[in-house]
Amino acid sequence: xxxxxxxxxxxxxxxxxxxxxxxxxxxxxxxxxxxxxxxxxxxxxxxxxxxxxxxxxxxxxxxxxxxxxxxxxxxxxxxxxxxxxxxxxxxxxxxxxxxxxxxxxxxxxxxxxxxxxxxxxxxxxxxxxxxxxxxxxxxxxxxxxxxxxxxxxxxxxxxxxxxxxxxxxxxxxxxxxxxxxxxxxxxxxxxxxxxxxxxxxxxxxxxxxxxxxxxxxxxxxxxxxxxxxxxxxxxxxxxxxxxxxxxxxxxxxxxxxxxxxxxxxxxxxxxxxxxxxxxxxxxxxxxxxxxxxxxxxxxxxxxxxxxxxxxxxxxxxxxxxxxxxxxxxxxxxxxxxxxxxxxxxxxxxxxxxxxxxxxxxxxxxxxxxxxxxxxxxxxxxxxxxxxxxxxxxxxxxxxxxxxxxxxxxxxxxxxxxxxxxxxxxxxxxxxxxxxxxxxxxxxxxxxxxxxxxxxxxxxxxxxxxxxxx
Numbered sequence: 001x002x003x004x005x006x007x008x009x010x011x012x013x014x015x016x017x018x019x020x021x022x023x024x025x026x027x028x029x030x031x032x033x034x035x036x037x038x039x040x041x042x043x044x045x046x047x048x049x050x051x052x053x054x055x056x057x058x059x060x061x062x063x064x065x066x067x068x069x070x071x072x073x074x075x076x077x078x079x080x081x082x083x084x085x086x087x088x089x090x091x092x093x094x095x096x097x098x099x100x101x102x103x104x105x106x107x108x109x110x111x112x113x114x115x116x117x118x119x120x121x122x123x124x125x126x127x128x129x130x131x132x133x134x135x136x137x138x139x140x141x142x143x144x145x146x147x148x149x150x151x152x153x154x155x156x157x158x159x160x161x162x163x164x165x166x167x168x169x170x171x172x173x174x175x176x177x178x179x180x181x182x183x184x185x186x187x188x189x190x191x192x193x194x195x196x197x198x199x200x201x202x203x204x205x206x207x208x209x210x211x212x213x214x215x216x217x218x219x220x221x222x223x224x225x226x227x228x229x230x231x232x233x234x235x236x237x238x239x240x241x242x243x244x245x246x247x248x249x250x251x252x253x254x255x256x257x258x259x260x261x262x263x264x265x266x267x268x269x270x271x272x273x274x275x276x277x278x279x280x281x282x283x284x285x286x287x288x289x290x291x292x293x294x295x296x297x298x299x300x301x302x303x304x305x306x307x308x309x310x311x312x313x314x315x316x317x318x319x320x321x322x323x324x325x326x327x328x329x330x331x332x333x334x335x336x337x338x339x340x341x342x343x344x345x346x347x348x349x350x351x352x353x354x355x356x357x358x359x360x361x362x363x364x365x366x367x368x369x370x371x372x373x374x375x376x377x378x379x380x381x382x383x384x385x386x387x388x389x390x391x392x393x394x395x396x397x398x399x400x401x402x403x404x405x406x407x408x409x410x411x412x413x414x415x416x417x418x419x420x421x422x423x424x425x426x427x428x429x430x431x432x433x434x435x436x437x438x439x440x441x442x443x444x445x446x447x448x449x450x451x452x453x454x455x456x457x458x459x460x461x462x463x464x465x466x467x468x469x
Contacts, residue, residue: 046089047102057461061073071442072090077438105337106250107250111405113203115239115331118229119228120211122229136149156391158197167183222239251321253443253444254320254408301380320334349370369392402414402415411438417468
């Protein structure tokens with residue numbers, strides 16, 4: 001397998017006269033990812049519960065293992081506050097063939113951003129923050145370098161121009177919230193509103209800094225979420241992962257292609273993209289615009305998306321298997337949980353902020369926070385991203401929903417829509433509102449932002465509701 005991988009790379013390079021410097025570690029990552037593609041699941045060991053009405057979702061979940069190179073994953077859904085799907089299967093570690101169990105946890109990347117947004121919404125609901133007030137009102141140092149008029153809403157909708165820092169940040173820095181606050185306070189915006197560009201690697205840290213400021217050092221985002229939300233509703237989701245839970249954690253299998261391509265000249269990448277799309281290395285050619293942008297070290301996209309605040313090249317997502325990145329609070333990208341946990345969290349939001357008699361946020365505040373504020377093509381990501389007032393992502397298909405999405409295809413959403421139900425006795429039609437949540441978390445990442453595995457699951461779940469209006 002190693003020789004075939006190297007042969008393909010060598011052909012790419014030889015045809016174009018470039019020298020690609022891949023280390024042994026680079027090759028190992030490519031081979032490890034290839035192992036996950038070679039797994040065959042004729043009878044995948046899917047476990048858990050699925051109501052008969054949603055059997056299409058279970059079938060789609062099984063299909064992903066048999067035909068779409070799924071390695072390990074969980075999927076869960078709630079309807080009207082009741083859990084109707086809770087499935088898991090595959091391997092949490094492909095090399096050792098360690099099965100994905102009921103309590104397996106997985107790093108879910110940017111799903112953590114929406115968790116941070118929820119923490120802010122709770123503080124708004126308690127009257128501690130206000131969406132339309134300048135951030136500097138609560139965090140005076142934030143006013144430096146032209147940031148004095150940036151409102152909390154603008155910060156949450158990625159308009160603050162703080163997608164990258166001029167000064168490098170270490171893991172040790174992330175252990176010191178005062179240090180992180182100072183870096184953001186001193187930073188000059190890269191742009192000002194109304195421009196909106198996805199703060200991929202700084203969003204969570206900005207919100208955590210604000211939480212630390214308004215709670216006078218009592219909380220960071222991870223600590224606030226655990227005490228004020230997660231423990232109240234009983235879910236396994238962590239920002240800052242406890243060491244004692246490490247044995248339950250799944251391995252991240254990240255597509256190595258982007259990591260390798262950054263070592264190539266941009267002109268070669270332009271020539272290579274059509275070929276790698278045809279091979280399926282990039283599963284959707286639409287991502288090529290972003291990929292080309294991040295190959296330029298001078299671009300804003302490179303600064304914002306490819307160099308993470310933990311001194312890791314963000315394209316090398318296998319680095320997230322290191323304990324060092326998991327133990328610190330890096331809420332933009334290293335939240336850890338499973339579909340069961342996130343589906344329950346969003347079930348509470350789908351029900352207006354309350355589930356099983358436990359209220360985590362007021363319905364009025366939640367409704368305001370989940371209204372769309374920004375639409376259109378994102379300045380950095382190069383594809384449409386709709387953002388709500390409160391910092392959630394908004395999705396239009398299969399039904400309007402809000403939530404979060406993570407690198408590689410994970411997703412957690414809440415949705416509300418109407419269906420027509422027919423009384424079997426009288427034949428009378430009644431319009432009924434359905435409040436649902438859905439979450440999918442996996443360990444083998446799709447190399448782009450349009451995972452076929454995810455879309456198959458979504459179509460199966462929402463397709464289970466007949467007569468949607």
